[in-house]
Amino acid sequence: MQYSDYTATNLARAIDSLDRRTIYDYPTKTTKSRLRILQVTLPEGPILIERITTPKGKKEQKKEEISISVDMIQRLANAIKPNRPVNVDRVFGGSYNTRSALETLLLHTEYFYLCYPGRIQYVGQSTKIKNGHKHLIYCPDNPHSAGIIETQEVHSMCIIEADRDIQIDALTSNKPQLKGAEAELQREHEQMQVLLVKCAEALGLKAWIAKNDHGVQYNGKRLIEQENVIKDLRKVAALQGYMGAPKAGELIDCIWFDKEGRNIPAIIEIEHSTGVTSGLTRMKGFMEAAPRLMDMTYVIAAPDDKYRTKINQKANEPQFRELNIKYLPYSAILDLYHLTRRSMCGIDNIKFLHTFLEDPLAG
Template sequence: MYTQLTATNLASFIDSLDKKTIYEYPNSKTRTRIQIIDVCMPEGPITIKRCDPSKGESFDDAKPQTISSKMLWRLASALKPNHPVNIDRVFGASYNTRSALETLLLHTEFFYLCYPGRLEKIGPNTEVKVGHKHIIFDMDNPKRKGIIVEKKINDMVVTEIDREVRFDSLLLNHKSTKKVDIELDRRHAQIQVLLIKAAASMGLISWVASNDHSIIYNGQRLIEMDEVMKDMDSTPALQGYSKAPEAGRLIDCIWFTKDGKKIPAILEIEHSTGVTSGLTRMKNFMIEAPDLKDMTYIIVAPDEIREQVFRKAAQSQFSEMNIKYLSYSAVEDLYLLSQRKIQGIDNIRFFHTFLESIVVQD
């Protein structure tokens, strides 16, 4: 019977590789090489060095880099036997050692390189297109360590169509004369629903911004969903902070434990570069509940505006909040992985592997 992979498994696979060998990337055009310096068992981190000999670089001068335990846990949770996984999809724009992790795993005995087809929907038609690079875990067919082998899977197609949450019937609670506004609002609501569903799978309940209560998903208003908190006024975690519920009323999503005693995350969804308003709402909430300042404050935003989010969230006025970043692609993957009912992994620890810390400017 298959048991879900863990960070310990991935660290062990890489630890079994020859530390004296120099490893090449799967793309022959990539001149950079990798050397394993150390694997800290049982679950990382893994220390590596990288250099490009074609540029005259050497490993002696290269700075050590880290493949963190968080990375190993996050990837391990996404893996299952004979199922193609796209590393960039798992990590989004996060972690500059993600390609090194992919490369080292491909040199182990249980991971293969593959290019599954992908379905692309254009109007009413669906076509199979050439797929992107994936890795595939095949424990039943080990190969020789130290080499990269491509596995032919011509009959396999990876598609967005098999994602479980559908948004075709998502209705918004206001009208707009601009199509672009409608699409921005719809995407915002999609991410909001994913956060609600992911939280529910982790045994949590969500507060949703009051101005979004009337959005309809799957024939039901968000406020009517079992996974959504009806009001925050009587929540145990906020008792003694009489102004906190009002301060948090327009925050996009706040996660509570079902008993209402703990707040694992406060999340603001930003679809453009207008991040400051969300940060300000979260800061006002923190001010009204100062003893809860160590809660996890998160900006959720598209992968393509990550740098803008970091720049604005790193401003000194938000220093007390220890802000985290969660990309849209990470939200989607978090939702999909949370549906597997993975056993033996702490839910909040699992969730934190999807977050990036933002360093505050002095």
């Protein structure tokens, strides 16, 4: 059967058909917020919604009106094809705090389902099938009841994104004693470090890599030997005058500096196999050792979906709130990497980075 392209008008009308009296749950059960539709402006938006949250340990509800822009609606509509999974986080490249709200409402309409297609990961010359991330899928020939989220089984479907996949076959871990699942987790952690180093290089920045990862090899050279990797934190201009700062920062996974070492666009902890608390504690110690760095951008990079709730909870704890933590999903790191492979001139690297970050403190 032939289908016409899915449009922003189709999307807006689908959400407009939902009951205004209903409060809608997010597909992730651990998410504390819920949504109610206030107004849909046809033909293409914007969509005004109310986000309702009950803070932990409290009875009263926090209500916030937010708007889903026409631009968001158009971007998601352009990515929708019949019977093909769509990763909403990847569509928006980590930007837009309201993208999960838009995905949630669309999943409650009758032609959209939640699905978890497998994903093909390249390991050297071979491939392996890994568990998939959350996607939505448009099934125009198979409607379900509106107002509820249904899951579509897609066991025979895998996502192959050869043009976007990054293979780091030239990476050699400095922790060869690890085996099995531990080794796989460590390799993914190191891959993210390499990607962040290469992104920094493309943006005209230098990078510090955690001291215990200096021995990771990429393209036959240790990370500490890479051209844009800082060799000694004690010699960085931004940390002069703060005797404890180099020691406090030496185990932080990745710190971006400008070429002169005077400004710090990002301080990044990669959380994969360990708890979020350890990374937040390291960054808190770094900030306390150099108080002038309080207004820098502190980032937790972590797998999509799995860590989002945990980061939101920890970032809002009193001892960490002053860090104003941002969340950088792994999919956004890949998006950032692929975009920085292009010739990029005249951009503000700090503002560019922030388009990929989520703000856990926003609710």
